[in-house]
Amino acid sequence: MTDLVKVLIVDDEPGMRLGVERALRHFTVQMPDVDQEVHFATDQAETGEQALEKIEAELPDIILLDHKLPGISGLEVLERIEPKVRAGDTLTIMITAYASLDTAITATKRGAYDFLAKPFTPDELKNAVRKAAGRLVLTRQARRLAAEKRQVRFQFISVVAHELKAPLAAIEGYLNILKDGSAGTDPAAAERMIDRSLIRAQQARKLVTDLLDLTRIEAGTKKRELAELDVTEPARNAIESVAPDAAARGITVQLHAEGPVTMMADRGELEIVLNNLVSNAVKYNRDGGRVDVRLAREGPEVVIAVADTGIGMSAEETQRLFGEFVRIRNEKTRSIMGSGLGLSIIKKLAILYGGDVSVASEPDVGTTFTVRLQADPPEAEATAQDAQTPPAETTYKA
Amino acid sequence: MLAGGLRADLDEVVHMETANKTVLVVDDDIDFLEQMKLQLEAAGYTVLTAENERQAEQLLLTSQPDLAILDLMMEQMDGGFTLCHHIKKARPNVPVILVTGVTAETGLEFDASTDEERGWVKADALLAKPVRFEQLKRQIDRLMKG
Numbered sequence: 001m002t003d004l005v006k007v008l009i010v011d012d013e014p015g016m017r018l019g020v021e022r023a024l025r026h027f028t029v030q031m032p033d034v035d036q037e038v039h040f041a042t043d044q045a046e047t048g049e050q051a052l053e054k055i056e057a058e059l060p061d062i063i064l065l066d067h068k069l070p071g072i073s074g075l076e077v078l079e080r081i082e083p084k085v086r087a088g089d090t091l092t093i094m095i096t097a098y099a100s101l102d103t104a105i106t107a108t109k110r111g112a113y114d115f116l117a118k119p120f121t122p123d124e125l126k127n128a129v130r131k132a133a134g135r136l137v138l139t140r141q142a143r144r145l146a147a148e149k150r151q152v153r154f155q156f157i158s159v160v161a162h163e164l165k166a167p168l169a170a171i172e173g174y175l176n177i178l179k180d181g182s183a184g185t186d187p188a189a190a191e192r193m194i195d196r197s198l199i200r201a202q203q204a205r206k207l208v209t210d211l212l213d214l215t216r217i218e219a220g221t222k223k224r225e226l227a228e229l230d231v232t233e234p235a236r237n238a239i240e241s242v243a244p245d246a247a248a249r250g251i252t253v254q255l256h257a258e259g260p261v262t263m264m265a266d267r268g269e270l271e272i273v274l275n276n277l278v279s280n281a282v283k284y285n286r287d288g289g290r291v292d293v294r295l296a297r298e299g300p301e302v303v304i305a306v307a308d309t310g311i312g313m314s315a316e317e318t319q320r321l322f323g324e325f326v327r328i329r330n331e332k333t334r335s336i337m338g339s340g341l342g343l344s345i346i347k348k349l350a351i352l353y354g355g356d357v358s359v360a361s362e363p364d365v366g367t368t369f370t371v372r373l374q375a376d377p378p379e380a381e382a383t384a385q386d387a388q389t390p391p392a393e394t395t396y397k398a
Numbered sequence: 399m400l401a402g403g404l405r406a407d408l409d410e411v412v413h414m415e416t417a418n419k420t421v422l423v424v425d426d427d428i429d430f431l432e433q434m435k436l437q438l439e440a441a442g443y444t445v446l447t448a449e450n451e452r453q454a455e456q457l458l459l460t461s462q463p464d465l466a467i468l469d470l471m472m473e474q475m476d477g478g479f480t481l482c483h484h485i486k487k488a489r490p491n492v493p494v495i496l497v498t499g500v501t502a503e504t505g506l507e508f509d510a511s512t513d514e515e516r517g518w519v520k521a522d523a524l525l526a527k528p529v530r531f532e533q534l535k536r537q538i539d540r541l542m543k544g
Binding site: 166169170172173174177180182183184189192193196200 | 427429430432433436437439440441499527528531
């Protein structure tokens with residue numbers, strides 16, 4: 001990627017302006033770290049007044065500003081544009097004929113970025129410009145990243161709002177009908193409306209719980225307590241909690257493990273993983289189907305595999321599966337409630353344990369989710385933030 | 399006694415008007431369908447429901463609704479428009495009411511109150527979600543009469 005940096009040269013000596021213009025004409029700065037090549041475009045002003053006009057018309061990225069000018073001085077120019085300088089929109093390099101401490105102090109107070117003492121060599125000029133350009137590019141990059149992050153946040157929030165609005169609208173609708181009696185007085189109808197309202201309320205609650213899990217994992221604020229534990233325990237709890245739903249639909253849920261399967265883990269996090277996997281396996285199963293939960297230690301890894309005999313997915317559907325709020329919508333899933341966050345939570349947690357999630361599925365046969373976790377996770381203090389965010393973001397802090 | 403008798407008479411009148419009238423409701427939200435069905439049936443209509451455009455098209459092959467209520471946005475973003483267009487082409491005399499949550503979500507306003515707007519919207523009425531049943535009922539009465 002190339003970036004163009006606009007430089008305004010403010011000096012009353014034509015030779016000086018020409019010299020700077022020549023030195024920068026074919027000058028490029030390579031920034032391999034951020035994959036940027038910086039080129040320069042120059043413009044000139046003879047006086048402080050002219051410089052202010054040009055700055056007003058189009059803000060340059062770098063201002064090479066001579067202090068001694070015929071009209072208003074360089075320091076006065078700096079004073080007038082101080083708000084822009086402070087905002088970091090432009091960097092000023094002061095050119096001083098005599099190394100005057102007073103000028104330097106005043107200029108620094110007004111936000112000058114650097115100094116060049118006259119006379120200077122083309123290399124000294126290039127070094128000062130290179131430094132300023134590097135700073136500018138990083139600032140721009142950091143702003144872009146921040147804007148992108150905000151954008152993603154906004155999209156996420158708007159989807160959350162939409163997903164919460166749907167169950168609330170349904171519940172409100174039923175309550176209004178019950179209140180104004182517009183569906184008549186049949187008690188069976190009333191009961192049906194109350195049942196549906198409760199189902200939608202559960203859905204909204206599940207969404208809120210999942211969101212809280214997700215944000216805690218992402219922010220890394222949830223205190224993790226890693227301790228040696230047997231994965232079969234949270235697995236049994238997960239199976240127990242789906243037992244009523246499974247029984248109602250004639251689904252058999254079975255745990256397969258040869259003795260205890262131990263690892264260093266946070267109990268709460270393992271519960272989230274297992275609850276999500278097992279409840280999905282029941283939800284997306286057929287009546288009378290099976291769920292097999294297999295736990296095993298394979299070398300340094302603990303493998304959790306949950307297989308169902310449910311509706312399955314096409315190859316295209318499995319590819320989309322791990323995104324946030326992805327719910328596979330088709331005839332078979334229409335009446336199944338879900339927040340669309342479960343799998344993205346599992347994936348984030350798996351990464352936290354130096355592991356991953358994979359899926360194998362066949363339509364109308366069933367789906368197996370396999371989660372692999374390091375039994376001894378790499379960094380006990382790691383947060384999800386460390387696990388998933390490239391370090392670049394923090395080093396560009398402007 | 400008199401009041402009670404009058405009430406019974408009115409109920410009879412209502413049911414006479416709506417008897418044998420069939421309303422087709424199409425929406426991908428099963429609770430909206432349920433709510434429409436309960437209320438329309440209480441008002442004396444026969445109600446057919448479909449959860450998507452395909453189901454609706456199939457129902458239309460075998461039944462003759464007297465009015466259709468369609469959600470604008472279903473699985474296909476403009477499913478309601480397309481379906482509305484199909485119904486109007488196959489059964490020009492069946493009034494269509496489009497309901498939509500699109501105004502609340504996007505701020506876009508649709509209207510079908512002038513001839514010009516009806517020219518491209520193709521629906522006889524547009525209602526914003528959440529739909530008040532009274533309001534819907536008024537539109538149904540107006541369209542069924544005409």
